[in-house]
Amino acid sequence: SHELTQPPSVSVSPGQTARITCSGDALPKEYAYWYQQRPGQAPVLVIYEDTERPSGIPERFSGSTSGTRVTLTISGVQAEDEADYYCLSADSSGTSWVFGGGTKLTVL
Amino acid sequence: EVHLAESGGGLVQPGRSLRLSCSVSGFNFDEYAMSWVRQAPGKGLQWVGFIRSKKGYGGTVEYAASVKGRFTISRDDSKNIAYLQMNSLNTEDTAVYFCTRTLSGRYDHWGRGTLVTVSS
Numbered sequence: 001s002h003e004l005t006q007p008p009s010v011s012v013s014p015g016q017t018a019r020i021t022c023s024g025d026a027l028p029k030e031y032a033y034w035y036q037q038r039p040g041q042a043p044v045l046v047i048y049e050d051t052e053r054p055s056g057i058p059e060r061f062s063g064s065t066s067g068t069r070v071t072l073t074i075s076g077v078q079a080e081d082e083a084d085y086y087c088l089s090a091d092s093s094g095t096s097w098v099f100g101g102g103t104k105l106t107v108l
Numbered sequence: 109e110v111h112l113a114e115s116g117g118g119l120v121q122p123g124r125s126l127r128l129s130c131s132v133s134g135f136n137f138d139e140y141a142m143s144w145v146r147q148a149p150g151k152g153l154q155w156v157g158f159i160r161s162k163k164g165y166g167g168t169v170e171y172a173a174s175v176k177g178r179f180t181i182s183r184d185d186s187k188n189i190a191y192l193q194m195n196s197l198n199t200e201d202t203a204v205y206f207c208t209r210t211l212s213g214r215y216d217h218w219g220r221g222t223l224v225t226v227s228s
Contacts, residue, residue, distance in 0.1 A: 031212070032213075033213040035153070037153070042218035042219065043206075044218075045214060048213070048214045049214075054216065088153075088213050089213065095170045096173075097172075099154060099155055
């Protein structure tokens with residue numbers, strides 16, 4: 001079955017760089033998407049198609065890919081970036097989608 | 109301004125059915141796929157399924173294995189509404205259900221969600 005694996009938690013101090021990874025066998029062939037979810041709110045798309053940033057998302061958010069792993073990088077982390085982050089991708093058929101388990105980003 | 113609003117959630121007994129609605133405004137509804145995503149209390153996001161646009165894609169539907177055969181996604185382009193019909197509900201279906209405007213995996217607009225609680 002199609003699965004995406006994320007670390008449960010990442011902690012960084014303000015101003016540092018946070019890197020959140022997502023691993024899956026289909027990722028070399030399928031795009032990944034990243035969502036930020038603050039408590040009690042709906043998710044927000046922060047990266048699409050591995051590396052693209054939607055309008056309105058700060059430049060400190062970026063995405064990269066290498067083989068079966070994609071990475072969300074947040075440079076110069078701010079307190080407001082504390083949230084849960086989820087990756088999303090499709091299986092190799094493109095008809096079944098799955099979210100990673102989510103990573104809780106804590107800003108110390 | 110794009111706006112999505114889910115409705116129809118509530119408390120339902122195991123084995124019963126419930127239909128959720130997602131009313132949208134601010135964009136050409138018939139040009140977009142629509143997805144449903146759920147989130148159990150204190151848990152992560154789970155993809156439920158999506159319906160393609162009828163324009164060029166036939167309005168076909170895909171489902172997660174956990175809901176296939178029990179849930180049905182449909183759309184009424186004349187009313188700008190997407191539906192999630194949920195049958196044979198069980199306690200594991202308890203979650204907040206979100207609808208999203210969809211372009212492949214690009215879920216760029218979300219509703220606030222509606223809570224479904226399955227309990228006797």
